[in-house]
Amino acid sequence: MSEHPTHALPSYLNAHELGPWGIYLEQVERVTPYLGKLARWVETLKRPKRSLIVDIPIELDNGTIAHFEGYRVQHNTSRGPGKGGVRFHQDVTLSEVMALSAWMSVKSAAVNLPFGGAKGGVRIDPRHYTRGELERVTRRYTSEIGAIIGPNKDIPAPDVNTNAQTMAWMMDTYSMNEGATTTGVVTGKPVSLGGSLGRVEATGRGVFVVGREAAHDAGIPLEGARIVIQGFGNVGGTAARLFYEAGAKVIAIQDHTGCVHNGAGLDVLALLKHAEEHGGIAGAPNTENLSAAEFWSLETELLIPAALEGQLNKDNANSVRAKIVIEGANGPTTPEADDILTSNGTLIVPDVLANAGGVTVSYFEWVQDFSSFYWSEQEINHRLETMMIAAYASVSAVAKEHQVSQRTAAFITACTRILEAREVRGLYP
Numbered sequence: 181m182s183e184h185p186t187h188a189l190p191s192y193l194n195a196h197e198l199g200p201w202g203i204y205l206e207q208v209e210r211v212t213p214y215l216g217k218l219a220r221w222v223e224t225l226k227r228p229k230r231s232l233i234v235d236i237p238i239e240l241d242n243g244t245i246a247h248f249e250g251y252r253v254q255h256n257t258s259r260g261p262g263k264g265g266v267r268f269h270q271d272v273t274l275s276e277v278m279a280l281s282a283w284m285s286v287k288s289a290a291v292n293l294p295f296g297g298a299k300g301g302v303r304i305d306p307r308h309y310t311r312g313e314l315e316r317v318t319r320r321y322t323s324e325i326g327a328i329i330g331p332n333k334d335i336p337a338p339d340v341n342t343n344a345q346t347m348a349w350m351m352d353t354y355s356m357n358e359g360a361t362t363t364g365v366v367t368g369k370p371v372s373l374g375g376s377l378g379r380v381e382a383t384g385r386g387v388f389v390v391g392r393e394a395a396h397d398a399g400i401p402l403e404g405a406r407i408v409i410q411g412f413g414n415v416g417g418t419a420a421r422l423f424y425e426a427g428a429k430v431i432a433i434q435d436h437t438g439c440v441h442n443g444a445g446l447d448v449l450a451l452l453k454h455a456e457e458h459g460g461i462a463g464a465p466n467t468e469n470l471s472a473a474e475f476w477s478l479e480t481e482l483l484i485p486a487a488l489e490g491q492l493n494k495d496n497a498n499s500v501r502a503k504i505v506i507e508g509a510n511g512p513t514t515p516e517a518d519d520i521l522t523s524n525g526t527l528i529v530p531d532v533l534a535n536a537g538g539v540t541v542s543y544f545e546w547v548q549d550f551s552s553f554y555w556s557e558q559e560i561n562h563r564l565e566t567m568m569i570a571a572y573a574s575v576s577a578v579a580k581e582h583q584v585s586q587r588t589a590a591f592i593t594a595c596t597r598i599l600e601a602r603e604v605r606g607l608y609p
C-alpha cells in the first residue's frame with residue numbers, strides 16, 4: 181500500500197485565518213471528541229462540497245457598467261439538497277459565505293430537516309442602488325448560479341438585505357431559464373407566488389419560542405423579564421414584538437443608527453413604526469441614547485444579538501451582564517467570547533438552534549410547493565412551535581448528558597446525523 185501525502189488546507193480553509201470560517205472550524209474541533217467512530221469522517225465537515233464565485237455585470241441607471249462579486253457555497257448535501265439564504269452586503273466574502281453555509285448544514289441537521297447546508301451572497305451595499313438596479317443584480321446572480329440550484333439541488337431563501345421580492349425575481353429568472361414555472365426553487369417567496377404564510381416572522385418567532393423555553397428552564401418568569409436586542413430587522417424586530425406582546429420588558433435595542441434605552445420598557449410597536457418612517461431607531465420618542473459599550477453591559481435576563489457575526493467578542497464579553505444569550509444572528513459570538521460568557525455563568529442558546537425557525541418554515545414552504553397544497557398560518561405557527569420546543573428539549577438533554585454547552589450539544593446532534601448519512605451513503609470508488 182503506497183503512502184499518500186497529506187495536503188495542507190488552502191489558506192482560506194485554515195483555522196488560523198480569523199473570521200467566521202475559522203470560528204466554524206474551531207466549533208468542529210470542539211465537537212470531534214464526541215463523535216466516536218464517526219470522527220473518521222470529520223474532515224468532510226471542514227471542506228465545503230462546492231463553492232462558486234461569479235461575476236455579476238449590470239448596467240446602472242446612469243448607463244455605466246458595474247461589476248459585483250457573487251457567491252454560492254454548498255457545504256454539505258449528505259442529508260438532502262442544499263438550503264440557505266442569500267445575503268446582500270458590502271462586506272460579504274467567500275470565507276463568510278462558507279461559514280454561513282456550514283452553519284446551515286449544522287442547523288438543518290440539528291432540527292432534523294431533510295436538508296444539507298448552503299448559502300449565497302453578493303458583495304454590494306444595497307442602500308446605494310435603485311430597485312431596478314437591484315433587480316438586475318438579482319436576476320444576473322440567479323442566472324450565474326442557475327446550474328447548481330434547483331428544488332432538488334439547492335434552495336435559496338432570504339437573509340440580510342434580501343426579502344420576498346428578491347425571491348420572486350430569483351424564482352422568475354430561474355423559471356424563465358428552465359422554461360417551466362418552478363416555485364420550489366426558492367423559499368421566502370411572496371404568498372401570491374407559492375410562499376408560505378408565517379415565513380416572514382418565522383425566524384423571530386423561533387427565537388421567541390426558544391427564549392421562552394430557556395427562561396422557563398432557568399426559573400425566569402417571562403412577564404417583566406428584561407430583554408436587550410441588537411438588530412431591529414426581520415429577526416430582531418419580530419422577536420422584540422413577540423416578547424413585548426408576551427409581557428416581557430424590552431429595555432434596549434441597537435441598530436445601525438444607534439442604541440435606544442428605556443429602563444421601564446420600550447414601546448416596541450411605536451419603535452417599529454418610528455424605524456419604518458425614519459430608516460432606523462435613533463431619535464425615537466421616550467428613549468435615551470446609549471453608547472455601544474453601555475448597551476452591551478446592561479443588566480438583563482435575555483440578550484439577543486440579531487444583526488451580524490462576531491458582535492460578542494473578547495472585547496465586550498466580560499462586560500456582559502445577561503443571564504441568557506439567545507443567538508438570533510448567525511455566528512454572533514466568537515469562541516473566546518463563548519468561553520468568557522460560559523465561565524461567567526451566562527447560558528448561550530446557539531444560533532444553529534435559536535434561529536432555526538426560518539429554515540423550518542422554509543421547509544414547510546418547500547413541502548407545500550411540492551404538493552401544491554397550502555396550510556393555514558395557525559397550522560404553520562403551531563408546527564413551528566412544536567418543532568422548536570422539541571429541538572430545544574433535545575439539545576438541552578444532550579448538553580446535560582455530556583456536561584457541555586448547548587452549542588457543542590447542538591453540534592453533537594447535528595454532526596452525528598450528517599456523518600451517519602455520509603457513512604451509510606459511502607464514497608463512490
Ligand SMILES: NC(=O)C1=CN([C@@H]2O[C@H](COP(=O)(O)OP(=O)(O)OC[C@H]3O[C@@H](n4cnc5c(N)ncnc54)[C@H](OP(=O)(O)O)[C@@H]3O)[C@@H](O)[C@H]2O)C=CC1
Nearest residue numbers: 340341383411412413414415435436486487509510535538
Ligand atoms: N431572515 C432570516 O430568516 C434569518 C436570518 N438570520 C440571521 O439573523 C441576522 C439578522 O438577519 P435579518 O434580520 O434577516 O436581517 P435584516 O437586514 O432584516 O436586519 C439586520 C438588522 O441588523 C442591524 N445591523 C446591521 N449591522 C449592524 C451593526 N453593525 N450594528 C448594529 N446593528 C446592525 C440592521 O440595522 P440597520 O437596519 O440600521 O442597517 C438591522 O436592524 C443575520 O445574522 C442573519 O443571517 C438567521 C436565520 C434566518
Ligand SMILES: O=C(O)CCC(=O)C(=O)O
Nearest residue numbers: 264265337339538539542
Ligand atoms: O430559510 C432558509 O432556507 C434559510 C434561512 C437562513 O439563511 C438561515 O437560517 O441562516
